[in-house]
Amino acid sequence: xxxxxxxxxxxxxxxxxxxxxxxxxxxxxxxxxxxxxxxxxxxxxxxxxxxxxxxxxxxxxxxxxxxxxxxxxxxxxxxxxxxxxxxxxxxxxxxxxx
Numbered sequence: 001x002x003x004x005x006x007x008x009x010x011x012x013x014x015x016x017x018x019x020x021x022x023x024x025x026x027x028x029x030x031x032x033x034x035x036x037x038x039x040x041x042x043x044x045x046x047x048x049x050x051x052x053x054x055x056x057x058x059x060x061x062x063x064x065x066x067x068x069x070x071x072x073x074x075x076x077x078x079x080x081x082x083x084x085x086x087x088x089x090x091x092x093x094x095x096x097x098x
Contacts, residue, residue: 038070044063
C-alpha cells in the first residue's frame with residue numbers, strides 16, 4: 001500500500017540540477033489561468049548613461065520574462081505566507097504593509 005494513503009509523511013529531497021540558472025527578477029505579473037494562478041517573472045534592463053534628451057525619446061524599456069510558473073490559488077497563498085515569514089525573519093526593517 002502507498003505510504004501517502006496510510007497517512008505516512010514522506011520527506012522531500014530538494015534536488016537542484018546542475019546548470020539550473022538563478023535569474024535576478026525585478027517584476028512579477030500575476031494572471032488568472034483556468035482557475036489557477038500564473039506568475040511570470042521579469043528582468044528589466046534599464047537604459048544606462050542616457051542623456052536627458054535621449055531619455056525623453058525612449059519609447060519603452062524592455063523587461064524580459066525569465067520564468068513562468070502555474071499554481072493553485074491555495075499554493076499561491078501558501079507561497080505568499082512563506083515569503084512574508086522569510087522577510088519578517090531576515091529583513092525585520094522592511095515594512096510589509098501588514
